[in-house]
Amino acid sequence: MRPLHSQIRAVLGPTNTGKTYLAVERMLGQMSGMIGFPLRLLARENYDRIVARVGLSAVALITGEEKILPPNPRYFICTVESMPMDRTVDFMAIDEIQLCADPERGHIFTDRLLHARGRFETMFLGSDSMAGLIRHLIPDAVIESRPRLSTLSYAGAQKLNRLKRRSAVVAFSVDQVYELAEAIRQQRGGTAVVLGALSPRTRNAQVEMYQAGEVDYLVATDAIGMGLNMDVDHVAFAQLSKFDGARRRPLTPPEIGQIAGRAGRHMNNGTFGITNNVKPPDEEVLRRVEEHDYHPVRQIYWRNRSLDFASPRRLYASLNVHPQQEELTRARDASDQVVLAALMRDEGILARAGSRDRVQLLWDVCQVPDFRKVMPDHHATLIGHIFTYLVDKDGRLPADWVSDQIERLDRIDGDIDTLTARLAHIRTWTYITHRVDWITSAADWQARTRQIEDALSDALHQRLTDRFVDKRAAVLGRSKGAEGADLLSAVTKKDEVVVEGHVVGHIEGLSFKPHDAADRREAKALLAAAHRALGEDAPRRVKALEQSPDQDFGMTPEGRITWRGRVIARPDKGDSLLSPRAVLLSNSLTDTNLTERARIRVQNFLDAFMLRRLKPLLAPDIDPHSLDAAARGLLYQLRENLGALTRKQAADTLGALSKSAQASLTKIGLRFGRDWIYLAGLMDIKAVRARAILWSAWSGSPVPEIPNSSSPSLPRDRVSDPIWPMLGYTPLGPIALRLDRWEQLTAKLRHHPRKTPFLGDGKFCAQIGLPEKDPALAGVMRALGFKPAPLKEGTQDALADPPAFVPATRNRNALRKSIKPETPSAKTQKPQRPVTVRPNPDSPFAILKGLVSRK
Template sequence: MAIRGNRVAAAALDSHIAAIVISSRTDSRLRAVLGPTNTGKTHLAIERMCGHSSGAIGFPLRLLAREVYDKVRAIKGDAATALITGEERIEPPGARYLLCTAEAMPRDGGDKAFVALDEAQLSADRERGHIFTDRLLNARGREETLLLGAATLEPVVKALLPGIEISERPRFSTLTHAGARKLSRLPPRSAVVAFSIEQVYAVAEMLRRFRGGAAVVMGALSPETRNRQVELFQNGEVDYIVATDAIGMGLNLDVSHVAFAALSKFDGIRQRRLTPAEMAQIAGRAGRHQQDGTFGTLAGSRSGGPVEFTEDEVFAIENHRFAPITRLFWREAEPRFDSLGLLLADLEARPDMDQLAPAPEAIDLAVLKRLAGDPGFAGGVTTPGMVRRFWEACQLPDFRQQGVEMHSRFIARLWRDLREGYLGADYVAARIGELDRTQGDIDTLQGRIAAIRSWAYICQRPDWVLARDEMAARARAAEARLSDALHQRLTERFVNRRTAVLMKTMGKDAGLLRVALEDGDQVTVEGHPIGHLEGFRFVVDATADQEDRKLMLAAAERHLPQLLAEKAQKLVHSELGDLRIAQGAVWRGEQCVARLEPGKTRASPRLELTKELGKLDPAHRSRLEEALAHWLEGALAPLAPLNALEQAALDPEAGSEVRALLLTLADRGGTVHREAAGLAQIPKEKRPLLRRLGVMIGALDVFVPALLKPAPRKLMHLIGIDKRPLRETMEAVIPAGKQVPAGYRRAGKQAIRVDLAEKLFRAAHDSRAKSGGRQFTVDSALATSMGLLPDNAGRLMRDAGFRPGNSRALPEGAFGPPAPLLWSWRAPRKDRRPPQPGRTQAREGSAFAELAKLVR
């Protein structure tokens, strides 16, 4: 819809209404799908387009267009899918599905069955708004047209497009304000948003030093470099990404938290605070699909004033409520080319519709006005064809972001050749060759990529360059090489892979970290060297910087026992071969190597070499003793819970009663009958200490579940702590002989492991609590599943105070399952309150009994 000042406003509105009537007669559906980020709008557009015979979608970013192009190509095939942007054009003959940037999108939809415009709220953008407004008003599909954007667009869309069908989509996940956080406290999978290149670099450098690094995404990067940087984050190689506000427009990342390093930016005119809608567009990157996200600020940022959201801003972002857009920027999309003066007049014309505002002067119009004022240019641009061609040259995007003055000079140099016809292939190849150099730092490479994007755009024009296809391929290849080099520089500067590995594994289970002792005693973490062993002492890598050194020492301290045990294993194996523990000694085959003598605790005996090995020279003997000690420490690792009991028993703070119980547990291999545990003397405030040590106080036994496993039971038997019979596999239920093995309790003619017996008692007590009365049912299936026979299960339950009632027979003539057996419970005799000494209970009915009642 073209609007030229006051002349055609009414006519345009009439023609627009007529177009709606015509579209309704042809069953063309005009629909707007509005809502916040993460509502599946773009996914819906892809589905709708693929359901039509042809279609086109306009996107705000080349990167987003490329992402959707790959998705549609996988569905429809290479031959049916095209990608059209200013710098790249992949358009097979007869392609039916076009994925474009908004600028490259056909104004009328290209006679496609389906047309969609993504991020339509950009019609209110100062620089590019007039492009989106034009597509919003004019791009139509034969069968269906879809406008995708923020809910703030609803009032103005209703006013401009009467009769449009509007639907709103809710966000899939919840977005919550998390407050300010320091850089060191940012959770993994976070994105930090800054609004200047300097701040992006500063934050990324801090994350490299303290968190192992970050991916970097800026609008000035090429799509290839941005994809490679995003891949670093998506693959989990780094847990953080630092970006400008470009992250808010279509980049789909697995981000759980967005932190704002600043809340103001320079918009080309002034430094201003972001609007709540802009904040929400960026914060909405947190949380994808059903995964909730959080947003907040970066504490300690020095970006001019405190970085804090107001209460109103937090409310607006969390609830997706923003001031509606009332006016869209508009500029004549089809100006007249009779003369430069008429072209300028049309481009500066003002619309008469209240919902449209004249677009601020964009850089293409500024360049046109500057060059048109130069007689050296204006004098030769006289015919409509020359005026059109001149305006197309002025519309070359300022990829280098150099401003009007410098960009005008570049356009002026370009026009001198275009005025005569075409740019020569040799000339274009030489310009591309000058830029196709991968040496230099990050800023240098970014500048070359921006310049090569200008030449890629020039080579896409159908009437500007001879040998266009060849030159376009050269420009794309040069951009790809520069992008690879830039990605490498960014990774080298802002990603410390060794620190990233250490930071991601610190605080996790040591068993999850892949630590290796390589040949030459080199210690590596996830393949990255962090130091080496000198004897049995760890030495940090001398090439590490100060930050890495701290992390590596911390990682080494956590995994040093594992490394030393591995080295000791190698040394002992090379000196003595395979070793085993038996009969309180260390054996090599049938030969005794060392005796296990009492140490500080029973779980940590000391080694005494045999006389044969005692004859070694002192240096060799000391080396062997040290290796054997580390080997033994690793071999006795399953006894760590027992060692913890003994160490706690040496602490006077535990109290004599607790120490007595711990020593009894240690002496009996982690299991003691409740009546022998002395629980009545242990204060209640000491019970948490027992729980921290892994001690379980059961109905009939006090035990340590970790010591009921086969490995610790076998070791306690081999080193002589437990003399009772040994069960190699520690089955749930076993036949009961004259002597019950360690860790078991007799149950009639069977024996059950004490922890499983406790499981039966707890289930019965739960049933008792639910019944709320004196009698309750007990599920016999649990005991049966363990292998306990009914008679033996009954005896075990009686030991714990449970008493079965009499089974009720069915009435005569009745059929069906028997009535459930009802149980009762009374504390076992050993747990009842003992009678107080010196007092006897008076016989009921006697005078003394009546006197006692009066006293009570």
Template sequence: MNSSPPSRSAAIVVAELGPTNTGKTHRAIERMLEHDSGMMGLPLRLLAREVYDRVTARVGEGRVALMTGEEKRLPPRPDYWICTVEAMPLDRKVDFLAVDEIQLAAHRERGHVFTDRLLHARGRKETWFLGADTMRPMLQSLIPHASVKRATRLSQLRYAGRRSLKSLPPRSAVVAFSADRVYELAESLRRLRGGVAVVLGALSPRTRNAQVAMYQSGEVQYLVATDAIGMGLNLDLNHVAFAALSKYDGAEQRDLFSDELAQIAGRAGRHLNDGSFGTLNTLPELSPRVVTAIESHQFPAVRSLIWRNAELDFESPEALLDSLCRAPRHNAFIRVERADDFDALKDLSQIPAVRDLVTDRAAVELLWQVCQIPDFRKGLFGQHVGLLRETFLQLSAGDGTLDPTWLGKQVSPLDDVSGDLHTLMDRLAAIRIWTYISQRSSWLHDAEQWQERTRHIEDALGDALHERLVERFVQRAARRSARRFVRATTTPGASGSDSPFAKLGLLLGEVSGADGGAMTEEQFVQRVVDATHETFEVDALGGISFEGQPLARLVRGTDRRSPQLALAEPEVWTGGARRRLERRLQALARDLVTEAMGGFPAESLTGAGRSPVTRGLSYRLAEGVGVITRAEAWEQWGLMDEESKERLRSLGVREGRRYFYVVDALAPPAMERRSMLTALFLQKPLPKGVPRDVTLEAAAFGPREARAFGYEVLGSVALRIDVVERLCEALRHPQGGPRAQALFQELRLDAGARAAVLRELGGAAGPGAAQKRRRRRRRGNKPPSHGQPAHAGSHPSPRGSGPGARGAQGGPKPE
């Protein structure tokens, strides 16, 4: 990394700085979705997963990738990347790039990564840095051309003094800084209040999501957490109580700074609801100076950032160590004091067996990659170095991959869900190392199999840990979801319900869980959350099934693009499970709408950063589910510059003779989705034959319905729009007569219907038709009228009642 500030770039750089609860992350997400592509770097794996869930609920999972050190969800062609800051694939160029919590550039261990992103990570068109206002002077110094904005908190934050556990109001979080203290407080709150959720940074996203969902749904009213909740996790908290004011930061036990306290206290009072903060009565009152600083959001500015040289020398281990120790050339930076990968490199480079192998540049690079395997166990560092040594030696021998037998011996003992909380958390930390290693595909013979195995073990441990947390900290009377998920009110043989969802409550009793017994609700919900798009079955009526069992159905929304969800028998789900299921199925619904539009990225093209004509035409295309009449598109298309037109054409938009459409929106799978969404919105069954049959009786459709289903009424028949376009194209072609004749033979229309279709399309598919069209053009070309678009089910006037019909007669093609 060059330690000099970067030169001015043509791309926009924005710094959104301010306290918590200002909506910074929300605005960054909205701005990213206005671009064709984007990437966000988040400080925590847990937060990355939360933002991923929010983005996929907007645009579907097919357009979004998730990348952390241990988890990758990569669709074939993602437009948006949600990552931890360390895992950002900066070799992929995107239009928009954002880094959250940029003040962590001053963190003594991780800061050098954030500093690198601040100096070098840029979007092609726009870059945002989000964080505390303490970074303002540093950003203005390092990036003088950046637009620095101050974000204002949406609610008030007030000091509430000291409280006992018993007097804490509902929707409170108690914050401690060690797992043992968290468990102790959670046990006390359980006895006083009946139940509590627990959030620790060491939890897997699976466990953390289950705990947060339990709290957010109101199943429990209290939360005990470490400072993991301080980094942007959105929780409905009214009050934050500190159980400690000091923590061990990896080097020493120290008091928390006022801005660190504010970062955590700011979780209270989300959105427009005011919040409060204080301490437990086992601690002294906060000093007036600290209270004033937190309430007014005034803290000392960051004066230096942690830096590490990124221009590494791989000639030898000594050269690599020297390059990592290089001092910065800018006085704003301080070289990182210590890092696990640097310490591992020093130790490994002194081992004779390792030194004998690092004789060339490639070997040194491999050694450095091995050193970057994180130590999630945080135990004896020598034990971790031993693991790295064996990993490097195996990768340096033979075919350059890890021995499957050795790998199995390391992983198999972790596949055990027995034990107490501490035992499970130790195993969870250990399997995260192997999950990380499994993502290095070139290191393994069968990388996908190992990725699946390590993830399965991590999931099973996460489920078991959540169950133990519930068993220990939630009284049975306070929460029913910890039971085995089998409804006791009925049995398969006794059920008299005719509902297709009647067996849902018994589903999980039929499927084995990780321990071989009946699957719990949490385990099943997680299977749904983790499932890929292809795993779900969606029928023509909008019913959604998972693994052969009805799960939910789509219902009418505000328009065809916004269907709502109704869970099958929602009363069988606890509140937390409902929220997680609904969030996953919302992402599925967005994928279905995107499929219906032929993959058209309406969200990004209708954003504020686009020209008014691009936004207008894209909105019309989205409103028409990928297909609109030429009359609807004519004016805006004519005003659009050629670059914007080419952009739309690259996305599959075509100027047909009667319609503007997205090519893939007329493909059979998209037409099926379109028909389903239209039937849901109109709240009526699909007309028989839609969308399979290309020709239907006009009487099959009600007024204004045919076009909504993807057909056009021409005389007494309705033709599917893709066939209409093919006919129009044949009729306008100089040698189109035979092609049109062949199409009519495929359609099997009688003479009267065929004549009516020809009149409506303004052509005659017989000998001399092309010559007649040329004679009409010689008589004079009038531009097509810009009349109102024909509505679904309406009958255009013969011989061209709008731009589409005139185009079929040989009128001018729009530019």
């Protein structure tokens, strides 16, 4: 990617500082963006979250094994290796930038550090230890340090059977992980298992089992060090050394801190310690981990990106070029380079790589990842077959060979190790099938490999669960109480209501949705136990509602208030048109105090929502005391009519309005048109919807359907005519036209030469929000006092040219009078609930009126 002039920020700090959240928010604030994550699992997790906010069509997912590419995505969520570096985006971010110092993958992160740039903003996320090096390599980068949201402290040594619940135990070999998991199963009932060799689907299933509370322990390798956000309170190290691919060495303080940092989330503090008779770390190491005080990174790994494809040997030589800066050190030979070296010993491969294009193809094939982690020569054999077939078979792999390689992996029998090996094989083939230029019917093979991977992942999850979780049989018939009094029940963190291990329903927002029961007696017992769990969970749920930020709430186009995506309330008629009252919908809260607390929180959101959408109306940036009486009266009239008045309605007030007051009102967006007085800040679609919701709550009518765009016009039959001005529109023939467009249109028509036909061309139609040559155009012009112009002589089709219109009357004054807002007939108006505020019967004016009437 060509470096662009953009703001470069390095947001650095320990785990649990909100760095990723910040990057996502910054990206979504731009028109386009790309984030590179260190793991496929982390990329997928953030892809799902972003899709939930902006929709499937706006987001692409690109990893080695998975590609979801809508036609015109705005945002790209990728693994760092798979980032399309030739695409220009407004925002660019790289997560875990400290991996520049990783011996295996560091050169890729270094390449992104030096060359990946967004058009307007570039952000690097990672450890504080990278601050000095980034400052040196990128002098114009702004370094921002973020503190951890919670504390992390050392808790000492504990035996496995004394570890507190919600603990993760960490080891660095598969055998050690299985041994620890078996011990925890025997002593504490069961554990989830997370290994780097597991597929993302299996890892997710194991983590979900832990998150749901089905088990309280997790045994894992350092695979949990990045990307897995779990409710872990304590991390216990069963080993403090690891094999890094070259030698066994002690863990560094940053590595300990990265893994231990999984303990505690958000504002919850976490602890870490040792177990399994491990010797404790030095006091200095513990201090550094607790204080997140790590030695700065002095050197990072680099590999030449200017490759020479003249021949395989020159390609290999260009990969071995040394960097010119002392802060950069040449990366150890990565797997793709090792495979290239192995293939260069094959004369058949060298003979086929006789041109630049063939050498480029050879390098592309060498980058197929080896998820199997077999010996390099074994992987090179597969790569050699792929390259040979691509050269000899016109750039495509033979379908029968691909089928034989893939279909033999479609088996779910065998033990944990067998299934793990098959998963590694199919993941390699998943990557290959995403090279659509190599595979015939690539989409079909992608679906097939995904199907096999999912089946193997599910089978492996079941084997791990069967081996390391001792599930107690939940027999509902054991209940002694007829009403389920002695059934164990609870609400899980996934909002599932569980009775004796069975999911009997789930909570949506504040409502309980029961599942079907086998029979009436069972249903009665289950529901009784479920409601007991709901009652116990209600304070926690209401507290979560009260503490939720406004971002967790939303308003549907139908005028329903949501919390975490679930409908929980609606606006109802309040004390005035501008003050709707929040009303909770059907819910499982039985305590009136809790119900009112929940309603008050929703009311606060509703008030803030309306203030955001309708600020020019509800809280204009003007001191009311600086205005004269006429100006304050005009603002009052506007509030009563949701931001729009005809000149006739405001005639008395306008006559008394001073020029200085009018100028002050103009500054806050009030527009004084020839026919309408309106607030320009309420013309956008969000404000129109908010006004529609206010009108609906006050009148008791359904919220009119408003499209998701700031359309200049809407079909007139959406609501009755008197309501349109309250939404910022005025009826005009078959449509309702936005007030600002009305003023522009009528001014144009009034000043149009009377003897010159007015053309309803594409530009004019766009101005009033109609497609070109729309039949409704004639009705609009008729309502304005115009009629179709006579066809030119010899013209057969009126639609062949832009339709022309002429005044329906020769009288200029009559024409001007016709170009006015329509006043709907009282006979045609549908009965509406009044939209004016009812007077207070206890006010002095009401009492005075009563005395006068008695006289």
